[in-house]
Amino acid sequence: MNVRPFDFRDIAALDDTAVAIRTWISKSTSFFSDYWVEATGFSAKLELGAITTESYEKVLSEIPRHDLCCVAEIKERSSSVWYGSSDQFRIILSDLLCLTPSDEGSDKDLSAIETDLANYFIARVADSISRGWMGQGDLEIEVTDLEKDARKLRLFRGKDLVTKVCIEVECKGGKATLNWLLPKQKLPALLDETVDNRDGGAPASPSKELIGQLPLEVVTMLGTASIPMSELSKLKPGELIVLDQRIDQPMVSHVDGEPAFECWPGRLGKKQAVQVSKCLNE
Numbered sequence: 295m296n297v298r299p300f301d302f303r304d305i306a307a308l309d310d311t312a313v314a315i316r317t318w319i320s321k322s323t324s325f326f327s328d329y330w331v332e333a334t335g336f337s338a339k340l341e342l343g344a345i346t347t348e349s350y351e352k353v354l355s356e357i358p359r360h361d362l363c364c365v366a367e368i369k370e371r372s373s374s375v376w377y378g379s380s381d382q383f384r385i386i387l388s389d390l391l392c393l394t395p396s397d398e399g400s401d402k403d404l405s406a407i408e409t410d411l412a413n414y415f416i417a418r419v420a421d422s423i424s425r426g427w428m429g430q431g432d433l434e435i436e437v438t439d440l441e442k443d444a445r446k447l448r449l450f451r452g453k454d455l456v457t458k459v460c461i462e463v464e465c466k467g468g469k470a471t472l473n474w475l476l477p478k479q480k481l482p483a484l485l486d487e488t489v490d491n492r493d494g495g496a497p498a499s500p501s502k503e504l505i506g507q508l509p510l511e512v513v514t515m516l517g518t519a520s521i522p523m524s525e526l527s528k529l530k531p532g533e534l535i536v537l538d539q540r541i542d543q544p545m546v547s548h549v550d551g552e553p554a555f556e557c558w559p560g561r562l563g564k565k566q567a568v569q570v571s572k573c574l575n576e
Contacts (some may be wrong), residue, residue: 306338322426334389336466342459351452363444375475388467514547
């Protein structure tokens with residue numbers, strides 16, 4: 295048996311920081327989808343992917359030089375970095391350009407038009423995350439234009455720990471990943487107020503109107519039959535299968551797996567229907 299040393303970074307997505315970020319991204323996705331529908335006619339959403347913690351130097355060493363990056367300045371709080379490959383950006387841009395994304399990974403440089411559209415996308419993500427902020431007061435994020443080689447963005451010391459947040463962008467062209475590097479030391483302070491704000495609020499209770507619109511599955515079984523395997527393999531179109539349900543007895547309708555009504559079979563127009571004769575949960 296191979297023994298692998300346990301890496302506590304594997305459980306990074308289970309702590310309060312990850313929970314707060316997940317909730318933050320979840321709230322931001324509705325704003326991003328509104329932007330995307332207006333720009334493309336198609337909906338899109340943001341989802342939280344993997345969260346890991348590494349030294350800034352190690353993360354930079356793993357980023358290809360041709361990846362595109364920018365500084366996302368969280369005003370009066372901290373600086374951060376967003377980056378992704380050209381192929382990942384092209385999946386997103388296929389919606390804006392009304393093109394089918396290529397399956398072949400090339401990572402060739404974006405054209406001038408593609409770069410402008412990529413900057414537009416980054417600005418929309420920044421605005422969506424700003425509006426999705428759940429903490430006290432406003433949170434404004436300003437982003438620079440995209441450029442190559444994140445190694446040039448020496449925002450932190452090499453030994454400083456950074457949290458890498460993968461934001462998955464799901465759009466019509468597919469699913470792409472935008473990576474977000476945040477300083478590990480400042481991140482808890484940034485998110486503490488969102489956790490406190492969330493815990494201090496009164497629990498939300500759905501309205502009666504909303505509850506009344508929730509869909510429930512109603513299943514009415516005509517009957518059952520036990521057939522030996524040898525006879526089942528010989529069945530042909532036109533043969534009859536006798537069920538255990540008597541025609542002078544009502545059938546039972548189940549709601550979410552629980553018996554709820556006695557009813558009689560019939561039809562309404564061109565569709566089969568059942569008429570409720572008795573409620574079993576009275």
